[in-house]
Amino acid sequence: QVQLQESGPGLVKPSQTLSLTCTVSGGSISSGGYYWSWIRQHPGKGLEWIGYIYYSGSTYYNPSLKSRVTISVDTSKNQFSLKLSSVTAADTAVYYCARVDTAMVIFAFDIWGQGTMVTVSS
Amino acid sequence: EIVLTQSPGTLSLSPGERATLSCRASQSVSSSYLAWYQQKPGQAPRLLIYGASSRATGIPDRFSGSGSGTDFTLTISRLEPEDFAVYYCQQYGSSLYSFGQGTKLEIK
Numbered sequence: 001q002v003q004l005q006e007s008g009p010g011l012v013k014p015s016q017t018l019s020l021t022c023t024v025s026g027g028s029i030s031s032g033g034y035y036w037s038w039i040r041q042h043p044g045k046g047l048e049w050i051g052y053i054y055y056s057g058s059t060y061y062n063p064s065l066k067s068r069v070t071i072s073v074d075t076s077k078n079q080f081s082l083k084l085s086s087v088t089a090a091d092t093a094v095y096y097c098a099r100v101d102t103a104m105v106i107f108a109f110d111i112w113g114q115g116t117m118v119t120v121s122s
Numbered sequence: 123e124i125v126l127t128q129s130p131g132t133l134s135l136s137p138g139e140r141a142t143l144s145c146r147a148s149q150s151v152s153s154s155y156l157a158w159y160q161q162k163p164g165q166a167p168r169l170l171i172y173g174a175s176s177r178a179t180g181i182p183d184r185f186s187g188s189g190s191g192t193d194f195t196l197t198i199s200r201l202e203p204e205d206f207a208v209y210y211c212q213q214y215g216s217s218l219y220s221f222g223q224g225t226k227l228e229i230k
Contacts, residue, residue: 046221046224047167047212047224048221049219049220052219060217063218096167105154105173106157106172107154107155107157107214108172108212109169109212110169110172112168114166115166
């Protein structure tokens with residue numbers, strides 16, 4: 001049973017870089033056939049896709065965030081990470097990591113982490 | 123970028139009734155790449171439907187999806203108390219994802 005768990009600071013100062021890590025358990029990131037993704041949800045609002053990475057390192061980002069986002073993978077630790085630079089209060093949100101099963105041709109987010117709240121404030 | 127518009131914004135129904143939720147895309151979406159999620163307060167979203175009409179593992183058969191092109195529908199045949207939640211559609215195209223703004227299904 002694959003599980004995802006987000007970790008990182010819950011408070012980030014404006015203009016700084018938000019950094020989160022998602023640890024994958026019960027399966028290997030290196031096995032292929034999956035996109036490893038980040039999604040966020042502003043308080044009381046809908047879902048916003050941030051981007052995803054394949055185990056090989058290929059990435060795709062939401063065009064609206066692309067200039068500030070970096071997603072990376074560490075296969076040795078079975079983790080992938082999100083960095084969002086130059087944050088403002090508008091980046092305050094719950095951040096989820098999630099998996100896309102491309103091997104089963106699902107192309108949807110079938111497994112999610114529990115989410116972590118990140119507040120941008122001085 | 124494909125924009126998904128969900129309607130209605132809020133749907134008020136009673137347990138036992140049938141719910142029909144709509145998702146309209148700004149341009150054609152491959153049926154293989156249209157999904158629906160359920161989200162309850164304080165929880166992560168849960169995948170219900172993928173490929174427009176395939177139920178995810180463990181999803182009851184009262185949930186069904188249909189549609190093609192730019193118009194897709196999620197139907198809950200007979201509402202159970204645990205079905206009252208927010209529902210999102212999602213599409214994948216040109217290596218990018220987007221979500222609809224959500225439909226809140228509330229108890230009447």
